[in-house]
Amino acid sequence: MTSTSRPLLNRRLAEFGTTIFAEMSALALSTGSINLGQGFPDTDGPEEVREAAVRALRDGRGNQYPPGPGVPELRTAISAHQQRRYGLSYDPDTEVLVTAGATEAIAAALLALLEPGDEVIAFEPYYDSYAACIAMAGGTRVPVTLRPHEGSFRLDLDELRAAVTDRTRLLLINTPHNPTGTVLTRAELAAVAELAVERDLLVVTDEVYEHLVFDDAEHLPLAGFPGMRERTVTIGSAGKTFSFTGWKVGWVTAASGLVTAVRSAKQFLTYVSSGPFQYAVAEALALPDGYFTAFREDMLAKRDLLAAGLTEAGFEVFRPAGTYFITTDIRPLGESDGFAFCRALPERAGVVAIPNAVFYDHREAGAPFVRFAFCKRTEVLDEAVKRLKSLAG
Ligand SMILES: *Cc1c(COP(=O)(O)O)cnc(C)c1O
Numbered sequence: 001m002t003s004t005s006r007p008l009l010n011r012r013l014a015e016f017g018t019t020i021f022a023e024m025s026a027l028a029l030s031t032g033s034i035n036l037g038q039g040f041p042d043t044d045g046p047e048e049v050r051e052a053a054v055r056a057l058r059d060g061r062g063n064q065y066p067p068g069p070g071v072p073e074l075r076t077a078i079s080a081h082q083q084r085r086y087g088l089s090y091d092p093d094t095e096v097l098v099t100a101g102a103t104e105a106i107a108a109a110l111l112a113l114l115e116p117g118d119e120v121i122a123f124e125p126y127y128d129s130y131a132a133c134i135a136m137a138g139g140t141r142v143p144v145t146l147r148p149h150e151g152s153f154r155l156d157l158d159e160l161r162a163a164v165t166d167r168t169r170l171l172l173i174n175t176p177h178n179p180t181g182t183v184l185t186r187a188e189l190a191a192v193a194e195l196a197v198e199r200d201l202l203v204v205t206d207e208v209y210e211h212l213v214f215d216d217a218e219h220l221p222l223a224g225f226p227g228m229r230e231r232t233v234t235i236g237s238a239g240k241t242f243s244f245t246g247w248k249v250g251w252v253t254a255a256s257g258l259v260t261a262v263r264s265a266k267q268f269l270t271y272v273s274s275g276p277f278q279y280a281v282a283e284a285l286a287l288p289d290g291y292f293t294a295f296r297e298d299m300l301a302k303r304d305l306l307a308a309g310l311t312e313a314g315f316e317v318f319r320p321a322g323t324y325f326i327t328t329d330i331r332p333l334g335e336s337d338g339f340a341f342c343r344a345l346p347e348r349a350g351v352v353a354i355p356n357a358v359f360y361d362h363r364e365a366g367a368p369f370v371r372f373a374f375c376k377r378t379e380v381l382d383e384a385v386k387r388l389k390s391l392a393g
Helices: 020-031 049-057 071-088 103-111 126-135 155-161 186-198 236-240 256-266 275-285 289-313 338-349 378-392
Strands: 096-100 121-123 138-147 147-149 153-156 168-174 204-205 232-237 249-254 316-320 325-329 369-373
Touching: 020 126, 020 338, 049 275, 071 096, 071 249, 071 275, 096 103, 096 186, 096 256, 103 168, 103 204, 103 232, 103 236, 103 249, 103 256, 121 126, 121 204, 121 316, 126 138, 126 168, 138 155, 155 186, 232 236, 232 256, 236 249, 236 275, 249 256, 289 316, 289 325, 289 378, 338 369, 338 378
Parallel strands: 121 138, 121 168, 168 204, 204 232
Antiparallel strands: 096 249, 147 153, 232 249, 316 325, 325 369
16 A cells, blocks of 8 residues: 555544535635625724734834743733633733634643543534544544523533543533533533532633623633632633734633643644734733723624524524524524535525534534624625525515
C-alpha cells in the first residue's frame, strides 16, 4: 500500500471532513441569499475598542510575540471582569490564560485534560468544534440530548446522571447554549455541580455568550457553585462579547493547576496570538456597564424582530433566552427534514439557515430543527423577514 492509497485524513477526523457552513455560505453567494447561517455580526464592535487596537499597533505593543499566558494588562482585565460581574476571584498571573479565541481554549483544554478513552459528556446539539476536539484528544463523546419542552430545549437531569460512567472524565457545558438559546437555570446548574462533585468530574464550561441573556434569564458561571472552583475551566470570548470575531481573543479562567495544564497544550498550538488586539480587549473589558446593557438590548430587539418574522412565516419558534441564534421547528410548514429544507431555502426564499441535525450524533433527534442567526443589521433582518413571508403563502 502506498502512502496515498490510505485515506489521507486520519480516522479520528474522518467524520468531520467538511462543514455545512462552507456549503451553505457558498449557496448564499451563488443565490444572492441573506446569510443567517453563520453566526458573526455584520457590524464591528465599539469604535473606541477598534481605536485602542490601532493605538497598540502604532505604539509597537504586541507586534512581537506577547507573553505565553497573555499580556498582563489583559489578564488583569479578565480577572477584574470575573470579579466585577460574578464576584469570582482569579489571580491574573496564575489563574488566567489568553487563547486564540474560545476555539483554542476548548481545544487546549480537551487536549490537556483527556487521556485516550476518557468519556466526555456534552449536551446535544453541541457546538461543532466540541466533537472534533474530543476526537483529536482521543476521547469518546457521550451526548446528552436537550429536548423541546414548553417552548425551550431543556436538560433532563436524570439522563445526565445516567450518562456518567467510571470512564467519564469531563463534563463539557455550554450556557447560554448555541444553537438552542437555552440558558441553564440556577437549579439546573446546581444539579450539574452536585453531580460533578459527587462523581469527581472535571468541567469545561463554554460561556462565550455570557453577556447575551434576555428577559428574566440570568447567566450564572458554573465555577461559582459549591465545590466547582477547583474543577472548572471557564471559557470566554472577546469575539462574541465585543463583536470582533476576527480578532480571535479568548480566555480561560480556572484554578492554577488547571490553567497550567491547559497552557501546556496551548503553547504547542498557537503559542501566542493577537498581540495588539489583546491590549484593545483589555480596554474593552473595562468598559462601563452601559456598553454591556446596550449590546444586550440591541440583540434583544433583533431577537424579537426575527422571532416575530419567523412565527409569521409559519415556523415554530423557540424563543432564545440567550445567544444570537433562534432554533425553529419546520414541521408546522409541512417539512420534516432540516437538511433538505435548508438546501432548498435559498432558492425558495433567498435566505440561508443551518440544519441543527449537524450538531447531533442522534441526527433524527435534530432533523426538524433549523437555526437562524440574528446578529445582523436591522435592515438585513427586515429584508430576511420579508422574504421568509413567502413560505407562509
Ligand atoms: C463562537 C463560539 C465559540 C468560538 O469562539 P471564538 O472566540 O470565535 O473562537 C465557542 N463556543 C461557542 C458556543 C460559540 O458559539
